[in-house]
Amino acid sequence: xxxxxxxxxxxxxxxxxxxxxxxxxxxxxxxxxxxxxxxxxxxxxxxxxxxxxxxxxxxxxxxxxxxxxxxxxxxxxxxxxxxxxxxxxxxxxxxxxxxxxxxxxxxxxxxxxxxxxxxxxxxxxxxxxxxxxxxxxxxxxxxxxxxxxxxxxxxxxxxxxxxxxxxxxxxxxxxxxxxxxxxxxxxxxxxxxxxxxxxxxxxxxxxxxxxxxxxxxxxxxxxxxxxxxxxxxxxxxxxxxxxxxxxxxxxxxxxxxxxxxxxxxxxxxxxxxxxxxxxxxxxxxxxxxxxxxxxxxxxxxxxxxxxxxxxxxxxxxxxxxxxxxxxxxxxxxxxxxxxxxxxxxxxxxxxxxxxxxxxxxxxxxxxxxxxxxxxxxxxxxxxxxxxxxxxxxxxxxxxxxxxxxxxxxxxxxxxxxxxxxxxxxxxxxxxxxxxxxxxxxxxxxxxxxxxxxxxxxxxxxxxxxxxxxxxxxxxxxxxxxxxxxxxxxxxxxxxxxxxxxxxxxxxxxxxxxxxxxxxxxxxxxxxxxxxxxxxxxxxxxxxxxxxxxxxxxxxxxxxxxxxxxxxxxxxxxxxxxxxxxxxxxxxxxxxxxxxxxxxxxxxxxxxxxxxxxxxxxxxxxxxxxxxxxxxxxxxxxxxxxxxxxxxxxxxxxxxxxxxxxxxxxxxxxxxxxxxxxxxxxxxxxxxxxxxxxxxxxxxxxxxxxxxxxxxxxxxxxxxxxxxxxxxxxxxxxxxxxxxxxxxxxxxxxxxxxxxxxxxxxxxxxxxxxxxxxxxxxxxxxxxxxxxxxxxxxxx
Numbered sequence: 001x002x003x004x005x006x007x008x009x010x011x012x013x014x015x016x017x018x019x020x021x022x023x024x025x026x027x028x029x030x031x032x033x034x035x036x037x038x039x040x041x042x043x044x045x046x047x048x049x050x051x052x053x054x055x056x057x058x059x060x061x062x063x064x065x066x067x068x069x070x071x072x073x074x075x076x077x078x079x080x081x082x083x084x085x086x087x088x089x090x091x092x093x094x095x096x097x098x099x100x101x102x103x104x105x106x107x108x109x110x111x112x113x114x115x116x117x118x119x120x121x122x123x124x125x126x127x128x129x130x131x132x133x134x135x136x137x138x139x140x141x142x143x144x145x146x147x148x149x150x151x152x153x154x155x156x157x158x159x160x161x162x163x164x165x166x167x168x169x170x171x172x173x174x175x176x177x178x179x180x181x182x183x184x185x186x187x188x189x190x191x192x193x194x195x196x197x198x199x200x201x202x203x204x205x206x207x208x209x210x211x212x213x214x215x216x217x218x219x220x221x222x223x224x225x226x227x228x229x230x231x232x233x234x235x236x237x238x239x240x241x242x243x244x245x246x247x248x249x250x251x252x253x254x255x256x257x258x259x260x261x262x263x264x265x266x267x268x269x270x271x272x273x274x275x276x277x278x279x280x281x282x283x284x285x286x287x288x289x290x291x292x293x294x295x296x297x298x299x300x301x302x303x304x305x306x307x308x309x310x311x312x313x314x315x316x317x318x319x320x321x322x323x324x325x326x327x328x329x330x331x332x333x334x335x336x337x338x339x340x341x342x343x344x345x346x347x348x349x350x351x352x353x354x355x356x357x358x359x360x361x362x363x364x365x366x367x368x369x370x371x372x373x374x375x376x377x378x379x380x381x382x383x384x385x386x387x388x389x390x391x392x393x394x395x396x397x398x399x400x401x402x403x404x405x406x407x408x409x410x411x412x413x414x415x416x417x418x419x420x421x422x423x424x425x426x427x428x429x430x431x432x433x434x435x436x437x438x439x440x441x442x443x444x445x446x447x448x449x450x451x452x453x454x455x456x457x458x459x460x461x462x463x464x465x466x467x468x469x470x471x472x473x474x475x476x477x478x479x480x481x482x483x484x485x486x487x488x489x490x491x492x493x494x495x496x497x498x499x500x501x502x503x504x505x506x507x508x509x510x511x512x513x514x515x516x517x518x519x520x521x522x523x524x525x526x527x528x529x530x531x532x533x534x535x536x537x538x539x540x541x542x543x544x545x546x547x548x549x550x551x552x553x554x555x556x557x558x559x560x561x562x563x564x565x566x567x568x569x570x571x572x573x574x575x576x577x578x579x580x581x582x583x584x585x586x587x588x589x590x591x592x593x594x595x596x597x598x599x600x601x602x603x604x605x606x607x608x609x610x611x612x613x614x615x616x617x618x619x620x621x622x623x624x625x626x627x628x629x630x631x632x633x634x635x636x637x638x639x640x641x642x643x644x645x646x647x648x649x650x651x652x653x654x655x656x657x658x659x660x661x662x663x664x665x666x667x668x669x670x671x672x673x674x675x676x677x678x679x680x681x682x683x684x685x686x687x688x689x690x691x692x693x694x695x696x697x698x699x700x701x702x703x704x705x706x707x708x709x710x711x712x713x714x715x716x717x718x719x720x721x722x723x724x725x726x727x728x729x730x731x732x733x734x735x736x737x738x739x740x741x742x743x744x745x746x747x748x749x750x751x752x753x754x755x756x757x758x759x760x761x762x763x764x765x766x767x768x769x770x771x772x773x774x775x776x777x778x779x780x781x782x783x784x785x786x787x788x789x790x791x792x793x794x795x
Contacts, residue, residue, distance in 0.1 A: 030117075030118040030119065030120055031046075031048070031051050031052070031117070031118075031119050031120070032119075032120045032122060033045050033046045033084065033119065033120070033121050033122065034121075034122040034124055035086060035090070035121060035122070035123060035124065036123075036124045036125075036126055037090045037091055037092040037093075037123050037124065037125060037126055037128070038089065038090065038091065038126055038128055039086055039090065040086070041086055041087060041088055041089065042085055042086065043085060043086040044083055044084075044085055045075065045083075045084040045085060045086060045121070046083070046084045047081075047082055047083055047084070048077055048082055048083070048084045048108070048119075049081075049082025050082065052117060054082070054110070056080070056081065056082045058110070059077070059079045059082055059110075060079045061112075062110045062111050062112050063110065063111045064077060064079065064108065064109075064110045065077070065108065065109060065110075066106055066107070066108050067107055067108065067109045072088065073087055073088070074086065074087055074088060074090050074104065074106075074121070075087055075106055075119075075121060077108070084119075090123060092123045092124075092125050092126075093129065093160040093161070095123060096123065097160075098160070098162060099162070100162055100163070101122070102122070102123040102125070103120050103121060103122045103123065104120075104121040104123060105118065105119070105120055105121075106118075106119040106120075106121055107119070125161055125162050125163060125165055126161075126165065126217075127161055127165040127215060127216075127217025127218065127219075127220075127221060128161065129159060129160040129161045129165075129221075130159070130215070130221035130222065130223055131157040131158065131159045131166075131167050131213040131214070131215050131221065131222060131223040132157060132158055132159070132223050133155070133157050133158075133211075133213070133223055133224075133225040134155060134158070135155065135225065136225055136226065137225065137226045137227075137228055138154055138155055138211075138225060138226070138227045138228065139227075139228045139229075139230060140152055140154060140193070140227060140228070140229050140230070141229075141230045141232050142195070142199065142229055142230070142231060142232060143199075143231075143232040143234060144199045144200055144201040144231050144232060144233060144234055144236075145199075145234050145236075146195055146199060147195070148195055148196065148197070148198065149194060149195065150194070150195045151181060151192040151193065151194050151195075152192060152193040152195070153192050153193075154191075154192075154193065154211065154227060156170070156188075156189075156190070156191065156213065157170075157213030157223055157225075159213075159215050161215065161217065163216075164216035164217070165215055165216060165217045166188070166215055166216070167188070167189055167213050167214070167215050168184075168189055168214060168215055168216040169182065169189060169213075169214045170182055170189065170191040170211060170212065170213055170214075171211070171212040171214070172193075172209050172210065172211055172212070172227075173209055173210035173211075175207060175209055176196075176197055177195065177196060177197045177199065177207055177229075178193045178194060178195060178196060178207070178209065178229075179193075179194045179196050180192075180193065180194070181193075181194050193209075193227075193229075199231045200231075201231040201232070201233045201234075201269075201270060202237070202268045202269070204231065205230070205231050205233075205270070206228060206229060206230050206231060207229040207231070208226060208227070208228055208229070209226070209227040209229065210224055210225075210226060210227075211224065211225050211226075211227050212224045233269050233270035233271055233273050233274070234269070234273065234325075235269055235272075235273035235323060235325025235326060235327070235328075235329060236269065236273075237267055237268040237269045237273075237274075237329075238267070238323070238329035238330065238331055239265045239266065239267045239276050239321040239322065239323050239329065239330065239331050240265060240266055240267070240321075240331060241263065241264070241265045241321060241331060241333040242263075242264040242265070242266075243333070244332075244333055244334065245333070245334050245335075245336070246261060246263070246333070246334070246335045246336070247335075247336045247337075247338070248260055248261045248335065248336075248337055248338070249337070249338045249339075249340055250303070250307060250337055250338070250339055250340065251307075251339070251340045251342040251344075252307050252308055252309035252339050252340065252342055252344050253306065253307060253308070253342070253344035253345075254303045254307050255303070256302075256303055256304070256305075257302050257303065258302060258303045259300055259301070259302050260292065260301045260302060260303065260335075260337060261300075261301050261335060261337075262298065262299055262300045262301070263278060263294075263299035263300075263301065263319055263321075263333060263335070264299060265278070265299065265321040265331070265333075267323050269323065269325060272323070272324040272325060273323055273324070273325035274323060275323060275324045276299075276321050276322070276323055277296045277297070277321070277322055277323075277324070278294050278295065278296050278297075278298075278299045278319060278320070278321055279294065279296065279319070279320050279322070280292065280293070280294050280301075280317060280318065280319055280320075281318040281319070281320055281332075287312075288315055288316075288317055290304065290305050291303065291304055291305040291306075291307060291315070292304055292305075292315070292317060292337075294319060299319075299321075301317065301319070301335065307339055309339045309340070309342075312339060313338070313339050314336065314337060314338050314339060315336075315337040315339070316334065316335075316336055316337075317334070317335040317336075317337060318332060318333070318334055318335075319332070319333045319334075319335060320332050320333070321333070342430070342431075342432065343377060343381045343428065343430025343431065343432065343433070343434050344377075344434075345375060345376040345377040345381070345434070346375070346428070346434035346435065346436045347373050347374065347375040347384045347426035347427070347428050347434065347435065347436045348373070348374045348375070348376075348426075348436060349371065349372075349373050349386075349424055349426050349436050349437070349438035350371070350372045350373075350374070350438075351369055351370070351371050351406075351424070351438055351440055352369060352370040352371075352372075353368070353369045353440070354367055354368060354369055354370065355367075355368050355369075355442075356441075356442070356443060357442075357443040357444075357445050358408070358412070358442060358443070358444060358445065359412075359444075359445045359447055360412045360413055360414040360444050360445065360446065360447055360449070361412075361447050361449065362408055362412060363408070364407075364408050364409065364410060364411070365407055365408060366407060366408045367405050367406070367407050368394065368406045368407065368408065368440075368442055369405075369406040369440055370399075370403070370404070370405060370406070371386070371396065371403070371404040371405070371406055371424060371438075372402060372403050372404070373386050373402045373404075373426045374402065375426075375428050377428065377430060380428075380429040380430065380431075381428055381429065381430035381434075382428065383428060383429045384402065384426050384427065384428050384429075385426070385427050385428075385429075386402075386404060386424065386425070386426045387424075387425055388422060388423065388424060388425075389423040389424070389425045389437065390421070390422070390423050392409075392420050392422050393408065393409050393410045393411070393412055393420075394406055394407065394408060394409055394420070394422055394442070395407060395409040396424070406422070406424075406440065412444055414444040414445070414446045414447075414483075415450060415481040415482070417444070418443070418444050419441065419442065419443050419444060420441070420442045420444070421439055421440075421441055422439065422440040422441075422442060423437055423438075423439055423440075424437065424438045424439075424440065425437050426438075446482055446483050446484065446486055446487075447482075447486070447540075448482055448486040448538060448540025448541065448542070448543070448544060449482070450480055450481040450482050450486075450487075450544070451480070451538070451544035451545060451546045452478040452479065452480045452489045452536035452537065452538050452544065452545060452546045453478060453479055453480075453536075453546045454476065454477075454478050454479075454534075454536065454546060454547075454548035455477075455479070456548070457548060457549065458548070458549045458550075458551065459474065459476065459548055459549070459550045459551070460550075460551045460553065461473055461474045461516075461550060461551065461552045461553065462553050462555055463518070463522060463552060463553070463554055463555065464554075464555045464557055465521075465522045465523055465524040465554050465555065465556060465557050465559070466521050466522070466523070466557055466559060467518060467521060467522060468518075468521060469518055469519055469520050469521055470517055470518065470519075471517065471518050472515055472516070472517055473507065473516045473517060473518055473552070474516045474550075475513070475514055475515050475516070476491065476509075476514040476516065476534050476536075476548060476550075477514050478491070478514070478536035478546060478548075480536075480538050482538060482540065485538075485539040485540065486538055486539065486540040487538060487539075488538060488539040489536045489537070489538055489539075490511045490512065490536070490537050490538075490539070491509050491510070491511050491512075491513075491514045491534055491535070491536055491537075492509065492511060492534070492535050492537065493507070493508075493509050493532055493533070493534060493535075494532065494533040494534070494535050494547065495532060496531075496532075503530075503532050504519075505519060505520065506518070506519055506520060506522075506527075506530060507519060507530075507532075507552070509534060514534075514536075516534075516550075522554045523554075524554045524555070524556040524557065524598070524599070525560065525597045525598070527554055528553070528554050529551060529552065529553055529554065530551075530552035530554070531549070531550070531551055531552070532549075532550055532552070533547045533548065533549050533550065534547065534548050534550055535547050536548075556598050556599045556600060556602055557598075557602070557653075558598055558602040558651060558653020558654060558655070558656070558657060559598070560596055560597035560598045560602075560657070561596075561651075561657040561658065561659050562594040562595070562596045562605055562649040562650070562651055562657065562658060562659040563594060563595055563596070563597075563659060564592065564593075564594050564649065564659055564661045565593040565594060565595060568590075568592060568661050568663065569661065574664075575661060575662060575663045575664070576663065576664045576665075576666065577589055577590045577629075577663055577664075577665050577666070578665070578666045578667075578668050579631065579635075579665055579666070579667055579668070580667075580668055580669070581635050581667050581668065581669050582635075583631050583634070583635065584631070584634060585631055585632060585633045585634055586630050586631060587630060587631040588628065588629075588630055589620060589629040589630060589631065589665060590628075590629045590663060590665075591626070591627055591628045591629070592607060592622070592627040592628075592629065592647050592649065592661060593627055594607075594627070594649040594659060596651050598651065598653065601651075601652040601653065602651055602652065602653035603651060604651060604652040605649055605650070605651055605652075606624045606625065606649075606650055606652070607622050607623065607624050607625070607626075607627045607647060607648070607649055608622065608624070608647070608648045608650070609621065609622035609629065609645060609646070609647055610645070610646045610648070611643055611644070611645050611646075612640070612643070612644065616633070616636050616638055616639065617632075617633075618632055619631060619632055619633065619635065619639055619643060620632060620643065620645060620665070622647060627647075627649075629645070629647070629663070635667060639667065640667075641666065641667045642664060642665070642666050642667070643664070643665040643666075643667070644662065644663075644664050644665075645662070645663045645664070645665055646660055646661075646662050647660065647661050647662075647663065648660045649661075
């Protein structure tokens with residue numbers, strides 16, 4: 001039978017081989033290699049060429065290659081030597097998990113002719129994984145009455161390795177109660193805890209063990225976890241009272257729920273076995289259960305009914321403590337209660353309210369309520385004293401015997417306290433005395449006795465000029481301690497009589513919110529400050545009001561360009577000066593003066609000069625702060641005879657504004673030519689006409705006459721000092737001038753060319769408050785008063 005089967009299998013195998021040779025590439029027998037996991041890349045596995053009877057030189061010629069296997073290419077062949085080597089790291093646990101045997105099938109192919117080879121790579125395990133527990137702490141519950149020798153299982157450790165590298169043994173820490181019973185079953189080790197000593201939860205309610213798992217690797221690896229053994233209780237202890245007999249006293253007519261005594265009992269067991277419930281037993285005194293009750297949880301015995309000494313002077317209460325074990329265990333206790341006769345009727349207070357709400361301006365002596373006190377006891381137990389327990393602005397006024405009036409004792413103020421809870425106490429003279437309390441609630445109604453008030457008496461507001469109309473300037477808020485209509489505040493503006501421009505054309509205020517808004521755009525150059533008052537008025541009857549003063553300061557913006565002062569006009573007009581050819585370096589040519597309607601840094605001016613380039617460099621310079629144009633050097637033959645200069649004046653605002661002026665400076669050969677050319681702007685291919693010359697001489701003459709008249713007038717005034725503080729100008733031989741106004745002294749100096757000089761008058765001590773600028777041009781006098789801040793100059 002076996003031979004027939006073998007022949008049949010051979011026939012089937014031959015037919016399969018013939019089929020594969022005709023339809024498929026030739027496949028040859030399987031080779032098997034063993035390699036350890038985690039070996040380094042490049043580790044030699046076997047000689048494939050030798051094992052497959054192939055010539056090493058044929059490997060490259062016939063394109064020998066690994067064509068199939070796992071998704072990752074763990075192995076490869078060296079085409080030079082025919083060695084099979086590890087190409088990348090191999091992890092047996094990743095490939096085969098916990099399988100006892102791990103193999104990887106690899107297929108190799110060679111061409112010309114095409115042949116297929118199957119290689120089986122057996123992956124051998126190494127001890128590269130330590131054991132591990134799924135839980136760091138395991139809990140086992142064991143009853144305290146467990147039999148000795150009983151076994152208790154636990155969750156063992158796991159190890160990713162297999163065979164001898166997996167867990168082979170367990171150990172536990174030394175202890176008095178348990179030992180470890182281990183035996184090997186197949187590839188794993190089973191262990192259980194064995195109880196060696198009786199447990200008693202009342203002595204020790206838990207046991208902690210350290211369990212260690214060790215594998216069979218070399219060297220071995222281990223892991224530990226904690227085993228928490230909870231000792232479960234059984235009901236082996238009855239409850240125990242702290243005392244089997246207790247005595248106490250209680251007054252008659254004690255209030256319901258009054259504590260008579262609290263019983264204490266304990267049970268050494270745990271859980272339901274140690275949970276105690278208290279109860280009462282009558283023991284032939286059924287009326288006890290009608291008067292007393294016990295809290296089953298706390299053991300507190302309290303009054304359930306009315307206690308009357310005349311009916312019962314003493315009680316014997318039997319209590320029982322029972323646990324909830326199975327079966328339950330209980331213990332009895334006896335309580336003797338003695339009843340004390342006492343003042344068992346407290347005073348009774350009756351209040352009849354006359355006014356539930358009283359105004360805060362109520363007069364002293366106003367009646368609020370009627371109070372009566374009654375006590376059913378007689379003798380000293382019925383004598384009652386009545387008083388107000390808390391401090392209030394009220395008092396009790398005696399009317400007749402036990403009748404009183406609750407009246408106002410002092411002035412009321414709702415803003416200090418809006419209501420009062422008056423506590424009336426009545427105490428009798430019993431032994432011990434009994435008392436009663438009664439509360440009376442009194443609401444204080446508001447009257448309009450507080451005017452609105454502002455947090456500060458003066459408010460300063462700063463607003464940029466040119467702000468758009470309708471912009472929020474400031475918000476004022478007044479407080480009123482009154483409530484409702486008496487505390488509702490409205491706002492309005494107060495304007496001084498004769499104020500110009502009218503305040504209502506500049507700003508407006510929202511009567512409800514106190515928002516101050518602008519009605520027009522402010523101009524600093526027109527208006528710097530605005531003073532007004534805001535009035536807050538409440539809605540009371542009569543209404544009360546409060547005021548706050550407001551100073552509105554307009555902040556300057558750089559919205560005005562510098563303005564060139566005469567005798568020069570701005571860029572585009574003809575302005576001329578003359579300089580002699582022999583002028584030395586530093587020769588004074590002209591002085592440009594400009595003013596700016598702005599203030600502060602917005603009005604701080606600086607001067608800059610631009611001129612055409614000459615052969616020897618710039619000929620003129622200008623003082624950036626003074627505006628004086630002077631020569632840099634002596635003139636040379638290469639210099640131009642006419643120099644068109646452009647002077648720009650810039651302020652220091654953000655962003656800066658400027659103005660320019662053009663001056664044509666003519667270089668003349670002599671000073672006589674300068675007199676002839678005074679105030680003449682030479683132009684190429686153009687000369688003065690006789691009419692222009694006569695006009696210039698006439699203007700100069702008139703100016704000279706005016707100047708002489710002015711000097712004579714000043715000289716006349718210098719001899720007279722008036723009490724009115726009239727200004728006095730005095731001339732000095734050195735060409736300087738003195739100008740006096742009231743008690744202030746001004747010193748003035750004029751240049752050698754009087755016709756083109758300006759007077760800038762400052763106080764002698766130079767306070768930066770005021771300066772008077774007087775410009776004299778060709779006999780004409782221009783006077784300007786300019787107020788300058790500390791950091792400003794007039795150019």
